[in-house]
Amino acid sequence: GDSVTQMEGPVTLSEEAFLTINCTYTATGYPSLFWYVQYPGEGLQLLLKATKADDKGSNKGFEATYRKETTSFHLEKGSVQVSDSAVYFCALRASRTGGFKTIFGAGTRLFVKA
């Protein structure tokens, strides 16, 4: 079945460092790909999305490109801030044959030090 694998955390960075969180997926058909962010005590919020191959999603300085050839959707940010400390989830949304279910990775906790 469909699945998402993302790098284990926690990831600890200093402010202004470069961030990469790896995400790969397995899916039948043509899923859409998402990154969600979860701050302490809150639900998940959409960070960015990409709906077809070679699309780049971007928001708040974060970027991710839908790579069909490597089945990847890695999250990057050029200069992280303390306020970026959160848990990041990679997810795919299956096509009609998959019931449009959303499948999440295990999450990667990011700590950013001042």
Next chain:
Amino acid sequence: NAGVTQTPKFQVLKTGQSMTLQCAQDMNHEYMSWYRQDPGMGLRLIHYSVGAGITDQGEVPNGYNVSRSTTEDFPLRLLSAAPSQTSVYFCASSPQDLDRGRNQPQHFGDGTRLSIL
């Protein structure tokens, strides 16, 4: 501008007790789902619904029941709580465009933190 509202926010139960976690959305979304979040395991799908009167099982449905009598509400019932059901539960909703449903992100509530002793 409520979005997805979950109640209660916290609950402690004893083994064997029953309870219902409430979820309501005011965005007229057809698609609603319940997830549980456990450390190191991400979010796992319990049940989902593509519209009023239609529900289906997700990845971990055992021990949980759902119903969808209206578009707005999607309650999750624990019939006989077990310690293994201690978790944080999230309800989510999204539009269900049958042609582009896969493109729609989920909108999440703030969660219900459930402890079963």
